[in-house]
Amino acid sequence: MKGLADKVVVVTGAARGIGRATVAAFARGGSAVVATDLLSDELSELVAELRAEGGKVEGVYQDVTDAAAWPRLLADVVARHGRLDVLVNNAGIAIIGNIEEQTLEDWRLTSKVNVESVFLGTQAAIAVMRQNGGAIVNVASIAGNVGEPNLAAYNASKGAVKLLTINAALHCARHGYPIRVNSIHPGYTDTPLVSNAIGTMPEEEGGKFTAEILSHIPVGRLALPEEIAEPILFLASDSASYMTGSALIVDGGYTAA
Numbered sequence: 092m093k094g095l096a097d098k099v100v101v102v103t104g105a106a107r108g109i110g111r112a113t114v115a116a117f118a119r120g121g122s123a124v125v126a127t128d129l130l131s132d133e134l135s136e137l138v139a140e141l142r143a144e145g146g147k148v149e150g151v152y153q154d155v156t157d158a159a160a161w162p163r164l165l166a167d168v169v170a171r172h173g174r175l176d177v178l179v180n181n182a183g184i185a186i187i188g189n190i191e192e193q194t195l196e197d198w199r200l201t202s203k204v205n206v207e208s209v210f211l212g213t214q215a216a217i218a219v220m221r222q223n224g225g226a227i228v229n230v231a232s233i234a235g236n237v238g239e240p241n242l243a244a245y246n247a248s249k250g251a252v253k254l255l256t257i258n259a260a261l262h263c264a265r266h267g268y269p270i271r272v273n274s275i276h277p278g279y280t281d282t283p284l285v286s287n288a289i290g291t292m293p294e295e296e297g298g299k300f301t302a303e304i305l306s307h308i309p310v311g312r313l314a315l316p317e318e319i320a321e322p323i324l325f326l327a328s329d330s331a332s333y334m335t336g337s338a339l340i341v342d343g344g345y346t347a348a
């Protein structure tokens with residue numbers, strides 16, 4: 092992929108799962124990565140592991156729902172690295188619940204973490220990328236494309252991320268900002284998000300849910316986090332220079348079936 096070496100990259104939700112794999116892939120490609128998360132200990136382990144390999148990585152505590160912290164974080168990155176080239180809005184949560192069961196509290200929390208943070212991050216990134224350009228990759232989900240009856244709030248949140256991405260992409264293009272904004276739509280991926288969500292179900296129900304998911308995946312397995320990280324890098328790279336407002340599906344054929 093073109094132009095990843097020496098890019099200055101921020102990845103949110105970087106301590107686990109897809110974010111962790113994305114940080115590692117950027118670092119191994121030569122980018123300078125600012126990895127953010129709430130989980131400082133797990134973040135420190137990742138940073139130590141990648142620095143030992145020669146990676147240019149730093150870990151910063153960030154709650155993506157903290158509106159005031161966003162401009163501060165990105166201004167600090169620009170002050171120390173000279174610019175921001177890439178923002179990956181990856182942090183997200185999934186709370187199991189169908190439309191009859193899901194509580195208003197679950198709905199609000201999901202919206203805050205999955206949608207409001209992407210709004211805040213995208214807005215703050217545009218402000219610092221407007222002059223020199225950059226790429227924003229928002230991690231949505233196939234739940235932003237098709238229904239997932241067990242995840243009412245999550246379903247709605249990822250649909251919102253898809254359209255917010257398109258909105259920001261059009262805004263930047265029409266204002267002549269050299270900023271590309273795209274979303275990625277992973278299918279079920281083997282991360283703590285999935286195992287923890289299934290873990291909240293009674294054992295038999297969880298087993299049935301897992302079997303049902305697998306039966307809908309044509310390739311017959313979950314994605315590895317690394318298999319989502321690589322397409323994220325592609326969208327962020329200069330190889331995707333003509334892509335903006337796209338919703339890239341990476342799902343082992345789930346939504347094609």
Ligand SMILES: NC(=O)c1ccc[n+]([C@@H]2O[C@H](COP(=O)([O-])OP(=O)(O)OC[C@H]3O[C@@H](n4cnc5c(N)ncnc54)[C@H](O)[C@@H]3O)[C@@H](O)[C@H]2O)c1
Pocket residue numbers: 103104105106107108109110127128129130153154155156181182183184185204230231232233276277278279280281282283284285
């Ligand atoms: N795993 C999947 O099957 C799957 C499928 C499609 C989309 N996604 C999306 O990919 C993204 C990453 O998911 P994952 O599976 O790697 O999840 P994960 O739970 O393994 O990791 C998510 C990370 O986000 C962090 N995080 C959560 N709330 C945060 C907050 N308020 N501020 C900062 N960090 C916070 C967590 O601490 C964790 O490190 C999410 O947006 C998720 O919706 C996941």
